[in-house]
Amino acid sequence: MSVSRRRVRAIFRKELREYRRNRTIVTGMAILPVLFLIQPLVAVLSLGASASGGLAHEHELLYLLAIPALVSGTLASYSVVGERQQGTLEPVLGTPIRREEFLLGKALASFVPSVAISYAVYAFFLALVEIFARPGVASALLRGSDLLAQLVFTPLLAGWSIWVGIAISTRSSEIRVAQQLGVLANLPSVVVTSLIAFNVIHATLVVALGGAVVLLVLNRLGWRITSAMFDRERLITGTR
Amino acid sequence: MIYLIRWLIGKLRRRATSPAEPLGAVPGRDEPAVHARGERFVTRRKAAASDANRDAPALSALGLGKRFGDRVAFDDVSFEIGHGEVFGFLGPNGAGKTTTVRTLGTLIAPTSGSATVAGIPLTPDNGVEIRRRISIMPESPGLYLRLSVAENLGCFADLYEAADPGDRVDRALRAVNLADRASDACGSLSKGLRQRVALARALLSDPQVLFLDEPTSGLDPVATRDVHELIAELRRSGVTIFLTTHRLEEAERLCDRVAILNTTLRTIGRPAELRDRLFAKTLTVRTLIPLPEPGRVFADLPAVDGWRQDGARDYVVAVSDPSLAAPAVTRALVQAGADVLSIGESHHSLEDVYLELVNEDEEARRR
Numbered sequence A: 001m002s003v004s005r006r007r008v009r010a011i012f013r014k015e016l017r018e019y020r021r022n023r024t025i026v027t028g029m030a031i032l033p034v035l036f037l038i039q040p041l042v043a044v045l046s047l048g049a050s051a052s053g054g055l056a057h058e059h060e061l062l063y064l065l066a067i068p069a070l071v072s073g074t075l076a077s078y079s080v081v082g083e084r085q086q087g088t089l090e091p092v093l094g095t096p097i098r099r100e101e102f103l104l105g106k107a108l109a110s111f112v113p114s115v116a117i118s119y120a121v122y123a124f125f126l127a128l129v130e131i132f133a134r135p136g137v138a139s140a141l142l143r144g145s146d147l148l149a150q151l152v153f154t155p156l157l158a159g160w161s162i163w164v165g166i167a168i169s170t171r172s173s174e175i176r177v178a179q180q181l182g183v184l185a186n187l188p189s190v191v192v193t194s195l196i197a198f199n200v201i202h203a204t205l206v207v208a209l210g211g212a213v214v215l216l217v218l219n220r221l222g223w224r225i226t227s228a229m230f231d232r233e234r235l236i237t238g239t240r
Numbered sequence B: 001m002i003y004l005i006r007w008l009i010g011k012l013r014r015r016a017t018s019p020a021e022p023l024g025a026v027p028g029r030d031e032p033a034v035h036a037r038g039e040r041f042v043t044r045r046k047a048a049a050s051d052a053n054r055d056a057p058a059l060s061a062l063g064l065g066k067r068f069g070d071r072v073a074f075d076d077v078s079f080e081i082g083h084g085e086v087f088g089f090l091g092p093n094g095a096g097k098t099t100t101v102r103t104l105g106t107l108i109a110p111t112s113g114s115a116t117v118a119g120i121p122l123t124p125d126n127g128v129e130i131r132r133r134i135s136i137m138p139e140s141p142g143l144y145l146r147l148s149v150a151e152n153l154g155c156f157a158d159l160y161e162a163a164d165p166g167d168r169v170d171r172a173l174r175a176v177n178l179a180d181r182a183s184d185a186c187g188s189l190s191k192g193l194r195q196r197v198a199l200a201r202a203l204l205s206d207p208q209v210l211f212l213d214e215p216t217s218g219l220d221p222v223a224t225r226d227v228h229e230l231i232a233e234l235r236r237s238g239v240t241i242f243l244t245t246h247r248l249e250e251a252e253r254l255c256d257r258v259a260i261l262n263t264t265l266r267t268i269g270r271p272a273e274l275r276d277r278l279f280a281k282t283l284t285v286r287t288l289i290p291l292p293e294p295g296r297v298f299a300d301l302p303a304v305d306g307w308r309q310d311g312a313r314d315y316v317v318a319v320s321d322p323s324l325a326a327p328a329v330t331r332a333l334v335q336a337g338a339d340v341l342s343i344g345e346s347h348h349s350l351e352d353v354y355l356e357l358v359n360e361d362e363e364a365r366r367r
């Protein structure tokens, strides 16, 4: 089986255009990151210089990993059911598109914006800390290992959330229900990253490597399961 | 129309210059012959069919059926449709027309029977190959309302991997007279305009078999006429068209053959054939004053099977062959000294056929 890049790109481009013109989605994508920025910003900016030692045991930065998980999950859980409600699935699925192409296009359209937004928010956060935090706080916070983990785990978490979101989306008939389920299904990821951020789970190299491997496996599984769950007939007739 | 002609000419030119165009590679569709009709040039795929597929029907179904749980959407449907034929698929609401279109369009799987679409057996594995060769204009347009008309079509041109998508989109839009609305958001279009965008979208892929599910529902008379002309033009260029409609005069005018579906196939044939099959041929005679002895006038005439009086001065004469019976009836009337006001063959429309069959089903159901 060969995947047509052109078809994947067609879905991807169409999807981004639709997102940009959908106010609910634009607001959602703006509000979520802001919500998750508040806690670490307040925490870090209110720290005195003397308290910077305490930061050594926390990973405030990792708390922001909730952003890729939730933003991509929300987008992905909208992706299929949104089209279904608009009645646009029938014409799309009537073209020679394969389900893999359709799903890849959808997944990329959730992946690229959520990873881009996440990296942008991290950069913004770091810039604020660098400028406004007491001396010492910034250097205590910005550890190379945390930054690396942040960069690596962002796409991994986003990928996993996307497969969960799309799987939910192909089986839902209501946008709202799908999005709520999507957020719910991604809460475990958020809880785990928060526990690591607040040092309840100790971040070690082993934990990091283990986490990365688990996420890689989950991503692969997610793709398999989502494409197995994709059923043209069910999507069009709403039965089975 | 002029745009459509240009479109077709453009297509012809590109076919001549780029044999590698995806659809050009479809058996029987390359090397289009040029056929001059007045000033019009139309690509003739029919004439170009010179391969093994040539004799195979463009579309066929054998005992095809689809159930949703206990509900039978359609059952035991069999037909064969030739290349370049316009086939009308008629039937009351809920008859199973849309479900048949979706089944043949590989969107849903049949629960019984078999079919070939564009010469390819309808199996789950052949879905992509079949969808490459057909296109479907669904019952509801299904446009991306936040995208512009051109963006909608551009997306589909890519999904069909059309060569030169921009040009393809322009020509499809001109074919439905929508070139001036290309940059409008689909959400801002009226129902009829959306319908036309959906039709343009169905033309993007240069299909061998085109499924049109009620293409003129909701269109104004001028737009309807344009769609009819477009269908006629596509037919001339060799596209096989499967047309579902509730407009019987549309079916009568456009279709080579029609089928009437009411869950099962009630009848199939040329519109004229169906009329003849269902209704006895009759002559209607009107005289100035009632005939004193009509029984004697109409007795023993060639090709006359019987007669009845219809009102005071009208007579309905059942005939087996109007061309034989009409002169004989006329002579007999003149010999009897009758003052004939009119004599004519009664005509039944496709609508009469349709209503007759559907009413029969309705009565059968009540009993």
Ligand SMILES: Nc1ncnc2c1ncn2[C@@H]1O[C@H](COP(=O)(O)OP(=O)(O)OP(=O)(O)O)[C@@H](O)[C@H]1O
Residues within 6 Å of the ligand: A237, A238, A239, B068, B071, B072, B073, B074, B091, B092, B093, B094, B095, B096, B097, B098, B099, B100, B139
């Ligand atoms: N997804 C479905 N689940 C259950 N029954 C269905 C489904 N889709 C169609 N049906 C039933 O199948 C039958 C045929 O429906 P279909 O839509 O094919 O009719 P139609 O001939 O296109 O009607 P219309 O002229 O109103 O468009 C109807 O009784 C319909 O209720």
Ligand SMILES: [Mg+2]
Residues within 6 Å of the ligand: B097, B098, B099, B139, B213
């Ligand atoms: Mg229908």
